Structure formats: structure tokens, C-alpha cells
Amino acid sequence: MLRLLQWVEVPTAFKDNLKLKQTSAFDRLARARYLWRMRIVLLGAPGSGKGTQAQRLVTRLGVPQISTGDLLRSAVARGTGYGLRAKAAMEIGQLVVDEIVLGIIRERLAESDAALGYVLDGFPRNLAQAEALASMLASIKQPLDAVVLFEVDYGEIARRIAGRRTCPKCGTIYNVHDAATPGITHCKTCVPPPLLTQRPDDNEQTVTKRLAVYDEQTKPLIAHYRAQGLLRTINAQGSVDDVTARLLQALKIKG
Ligand code: AMP
Numbered sequence: 001m002l003r004l005l006q007w008v009e010v011p012t013a014f015k016d017n018l019k020l021k022q023t024s025a026f027d028r029l030a031r032a033r034y035l036w037r038m039r040i041v042l043l044g045a046p047g048s049g050k051g052t053q054a055q056r057l058v059t060r061l062g063v064p065q066i067s068t069g070d071l072l073r074s075a076v077a078r079g080t081g082y083g084l085r086a087k088a089a090m091e092i093g094q095l096v097v098d099e100i101v102l103g104i105i106r107e108r109l110a111e112s113d114a115a116l117g118y119v120l121d122g123f124p125r126n127l128a129q130a131e132a133l134a135s136m137l138a139s140i141k142q143p144l145d146a147v148v149l150f151e152v153d154y155g156e157i158a159r160r161i162a163g164r165r166t167c168p169k170c171g172t173i174y175n176v177h178d179a180a181t182p183g184i185t186h187c188k189t190c191v192p193p194p195l196l197t198q199r200p201d202d203n204e205q206t207v208t209k210r211l212a213v214y215d216e217q218t219k220p221l222i223a224h225y226r227a228q229g230l231l232r233t234i235n236a237q238g239s240v241d242d243v244t245a246r247l248l249q250a251l252k253i254k255g
Helices: 012-023 028-035 050-061 068-078 081-091 098-109 112-116 127-139 154-163 204-218 220-227 240-250
Strands: 039-044 065-067 118-121 146-151 164-166 173-175 231-235
Touching: 039 050, 039 220, 050 065, 050 118, 050 173, 050 240, 065 068, 065 098, 068 081, 068 098, 068 118, 081 098, 098 127, 112 118, 127 220, 146 220, 146 240, 154 164, 154 204, 204 220, 220 231, 231 240
Parallel strands: 039 118, 039 146, 065 118, 146 231
Antiparallel strands: 164 173
């Protein structure tokens, strides 16, 4: 039934109700394949936990996380044309020019796994990107379902960024300040466990710049998406599990 509804315009509330009724009858894989084609944007300052929660939504919904930061870091590491042009801006905490980011996102959204929906993490980051995304999605009749704003104090952000570590092999994000992983140094899932790394732009000076850029260029998206009725706001402080619970509730996904 929901599969058919994807091709006709019906009110979102009706589809939401139907999803909730049907989820108990399907296992997680079936739910991911047939029901949840959610296109979600995670919005929030750097270090607000978007990446960590996006990784959890990937497991829950079976849709890919699309992080422009990860795509750009990969382009830089591979030395592609986009990467070479993006590197300098990333090192000083500035936004990479829209032309590059939009080129990268257009290519990624065209990949087959994105047809199941996706979690956009770190994109869009300014109004021009939001408008470009809206027109890309309008042309394929696949509008966004929700934009979730992560609210965290800037003091807490500085602490989180200083403690953030990433597994170079599987990309899992950890935090040395997290009660579940205090002082963590090695990945908990990879065998043999690689030493976790710290992002080069996760230093105090660059973080101050990144937060200023967020205030100036990304924050206007809050009013933009609120006016479209897409915005849902969550308190993103507290344990990772608590934030996941709030996120699922905001998206009306059963925990
Ligand atoms: P992130 O991993 O999301 O914190 O992004 C790391 C860096 O990549 C940012 O500080 C920017 O330099 C760049 N970046 C990531 N996403 C975007 C975007 N949507 N627009 C412009 N620059 C971006």
C-alpha cells in the first residue's frame, strides 16, 4: 500500500499513520526496503552530534548517511580535482564553495542506494545550497520529509569536538568524554582494532571559525525550513542513547 502511495500525492500525516500501523507486521529489513524511504536533513552546529546520530539512523532505517564533510575529506585524501580545490577552505574552517559541494552531492544522490532515502548530514549549509537541493529534489518529485535541528550549548560543543575520535577503517565516531567510552583509544568493532584518529580541523582555532560560519551562514536555514513546516527541533545534549530516543520520537519512528 505505502509503495503505491509513493507515486501519488497524499497527506504526510496519512502516510505517517499508515507507517506506524504497519511497522509491527514487518521486520526491519522489510521496513527499510518497503516503507521507510525517508529523506531527512540533520541540521546543527559542528559537534552537535549529527554524524553520530546519522550512523544510528542508517542502522535503524537502512538508508545511507550522506555527509558532505566525509565526501570532501575522501576527495581530499584521494587528491581528486574537487578535493584539491576544497582542501584549503576545510583547513581554516570556511565553507567549501557551493559549486564543488553541489557537484559532489548531485553525484552522490544519483547513486542507487539513495533511491531508498537518505540522511543528509552537514548539507545544506547555506540558503543557496538549500534552494539547489530543493530544485534537484523537485525535478525528481522526491521532496524532503523532515529537517531535524540539533540544539546544543556552544560550551558543550567545544568539549565534544576536543574529545571526538574517528575509526580510520569503519568511520565510527567515538568520544573520549562519553560515559560509555571514557578515554577510548581504539575502535570497538574492527579487528584488529585500529588506533582512533582526530580530525585535523577539530582544533580550538578552527572550531571557533566553524561556529562563526554556522551562525552566519547555516542558522538562516532554521527559519527557512520552519516556514516550510519541515523543521523538528531536539535537545541534543545528554547521552548518545537519550539523543537517539529524542530523534526517533521527532521522526515518529518507534524506538
Ligand atoms: P563537517 O564534517 O560536516 O564538520 O565538515 C567539515 C568541513 O567540510 C567544513 O568545515 C567545511 O569546510 C566543509 N563542508 C562540509 N559540508 C559542507 C557544505 N555543505 N558546504 C560547504 N562546505 C562544507
